[in-house]
Amino acid sequence: MKYPPDTGDGMEFPRFTFNPKEGIDNPALVISDDPETDPSPAPRLCHIKCKEGQSFGFRLRTEKGIRGHVVQQVDPWSPAELSGLREGDHVLEVNEDFVDNMEFSRVVTKIQVCGVQVFLLVLKKQEYEEALSQGLDLQALTSSYRGETCSRPRLCHITRDPGLGLGISISPIEGQKGGYVLSTVRDGPAERAGVRDGDRLVWINGAVVSTLTFSALNKMVKKCSAHVTILVIDSESEASYTRRKLPILPIMAGSHNLPHRPNTLHLVQDSDGYGFLLRQEKMPSGRVAHLLREVDVGSPAEQAGMQDGDLLLAVNGQPSESMEHEEIVRRVRKSGKSVSLTTIPVNGRQFYTQLGLSPLLFHEDHRSEAEGIKRTLLPCTDVQNEPTKDNHGSLPCPRLCVLEREESSFGFHLGCVQHKLGTFIGQVETKGSGHKAGLWEGDVVVEVNGQNVENFHFEDVVMLIKKSESLLKLLVVERSGYEKLKQSGLPIIPGVILHSNQSQ
Structure with a gap:
């Protein structure tokens, strides 16, 4: 080993030389074989956030006879690309809900109705194909990714009981600012609505509780006269979300006891048509909505259960609230002799509006x-x-x-x-x-x-x-x-x- 001349500041900088016969004269440098890589597929989570009115910036496609939902046409600099989503990725989950074996139209609707953000768990094309060839259980793979004990949050609607009240008490978690734990009355209103003793409170009537003081939270609960809607999660699942640095949001939740569920009506034309009118009307909130009016007695619309004044949410599974009136009429006509309309009473739509959610978020398009x-x-x-x-x-x-x-x-x-x-x-x-x-x-x-x-x-x-x-x-x-x-x-x-x- 050779050293440079003294620089006068007391520091020396060794220079390593290489001799083909003797190798590198650095005893700290050890050359070893590359470590073995884990061959198992590695799902990755893409959190896509966009602005109001902006698209996520990608398309989804499926091929007849081929399993899976494939990402295509990821727009440059779009929210999708910035989240790490890539063309060819296979979507396994949408908002923590396994969708790989779900109908394509339902997957698309799930993404469309979740608002300005969506969470996609995806696999690269090669990893997806290898997983299928090896016979791997993809649902077990996604469960392992987030932890076997992790469950989805629950959105619970509680109706106050004259004797028991809401059937819950709220306590701050010691050492955790903005953290609150729930205690339930056995077989009380909260427990019946899906709340469990020891659940963490995340959200109440659209407000995130981590930003509220204990006194402000108590005041909010007391103001709830007959009903309250809360988002809760168990402690183990909360730890999984924290580990993965994920926010706990209603779009990831399962719904419990929610009122005003949307209803999908299946109509078949007779010689006089469907027997109703579609009108554009201005709501008290100022927004324009598509309402179903003048339902004829004995018509296919009445037989399917249509109610005068109900609000139209979707046509053949396609969300319609943001469509123009002419576009909805065109889709109904294009549907031919039968059509499926998803509706909700106006007061039901107002309930979801107050929560800042789409009614379609928790609507299941029932199959056999x-x-x-x-x-x-x-x-x-x-x-x-x-x-x-x-x-x-x-x-x-x-x-x-x-x-x-x-x-x-x-x-x-x-x-x-x-x-x-x-x-x-x-x-x-x-x-x-x-x-x-x-x-x-x-x-x-x-x-x-x-x-x-x-x-x-x-x-x-x-x-x-x-x-x-x-x-x-x-x-x-x-x-x-x-x-x-x-x-x-x-x-x-x-x-x-x-x-x-x-x-x-």
């Missing part, structure tokens, strides 16, 4: 249950007789879900509408017994262990379920399908049997 079972890849299905049609058209398929108790629960929570008979599935725990058995959030509970509970109070249904020691049988049907079956006058009997344990 058999199709849903294939889509969600449930572990075990025992398909029996197809549902009877008997001149009533295609009816939903009720499901008999057989749940095996895991640890201390069946993996779901009940919900109900305050002061009304009947119950529904308020929340389904990811990978719990209810999830494995095919329960869906919003399902109406028809029978518990063979006993009809349609006219039972919430507390009575809870007691029946608690009597089940290791096995629970629930006959359920999705919400809009339940109404259709009741209108048909046919008995609600199982069309599909689903087990939480494949060995059943």
